[in-house]
Amino acid sequence: MLAGAGSGKTRVITQKIVYMVENLSIPVNRILAITFTNKAAQEMKERVVEALHLDHQPQWITTFHSLSAKILRIEAENLGYSRDFVVYDEEDSKKLIKDVLKEMNLDSESYKPEKIRNVISQIKQNLDESVLDFYAFTMPHLPKIYENYN
Ligand SMILES: Nc1ncnc2c1ncn2[C@@H]1O[C@H](COP(=O)(O)OP(=O)(O)O)[C@@H](O)[C@H]1O
Ligand SMILES: [Mg+2]
Structure with missing residues (x-):
């Protein structure tokens, strides 16, 4: 309507x-x-x-x-998921990305949380991880970040 x-x-x-x-x-x-x-x-x-x-x-x-x-x-x-999942909003996922970066000792200059959030969002929307290859040179740790994020 x-x-x-x-x-x-x-x-x-x-x-x-x-x-x-x-x-x-x-x-x-x-x-x-x-x-x-x-x-x-x-x-x-x-x-x-x-x-x-x-x-x-x-x-x-x-x-x-x-x-x-x-x-x-x-x-x-x-x-294959549990029914008590929680939905992360933008703030939650940014916080998680920052935690992951910290844990991996990566600086947020080379690994910009906003950019990473963008890539993760793309992967999840398209159910396709091939976008990770695109960043193989600029952000070589991205696949690991993605894994830890998940
Ligand atoms: N056909 C109608 N006759 C009498 N009152 C109506 C009619 N259509 C809408 N209204 C009244 O107009 C106001 C706005 O209608 P509403 O359905 O809330 O509009 P919308 O959802 O499109 O913003 C409400 O108070 C509603 O009761
Ligand atoms: Mg209405």
């Missing part, structure tokens, strides 16, 4: 959910409604709770991020 602010996007979506529950007898927890910000998700949730007189918060009205984390938590073990 793409339209200007205050034009009724949230209203259309929440009304649709209410219709599905009341007229089509679809359980509210079988309906997925996702949006970008926590604020918008909270608003959708509150309006649905109010319209349907729910005594609980519908768990599948949420943000893209929270939905993804929830699915990963349910499926983590199928991917």
Whole structure:
């Protein structure tokens, strides 16, 4: 749903959910409604709770991020990960990179944390480590940094 602010996007979506529950007898927890910000998700949730007189918060009205984390938590073990993983934000990962550099006695001039974070992000987004070869001369310790980071 793409339209200007205050034009009724949230209203259309929440009304649709209410219709599905009341007229089509679809359980509210079988309906997925996702949006970008926590604020918008909270608003959708509150309006649905109010319209349907729910005594609980519908768990599948949420943000893209929270939905993804929830699915990963349910499926983590199928991917060989533990379900109690934590999501690192930018600050967390920078701190970790700095710790790794310190532990390996590498100076942050030749190994710029921001640059390294960038490379790691590229690897993880593309599921491809070949970008490491590109830095074989300028940052020969990068593969080891990546390994320790993981
Ligand atoms: N068709 C409509 N009839 C009456 N009020 C509406 C209608 N569409 C939106 N509104 C009201 O206008 C305001 C903004 O609507 P909202 O759905 O929050 O917009 P958006 O999500 O696009 O910013 C809300 O107070 C909503 O209740
Ligand atoms: Mg809205």
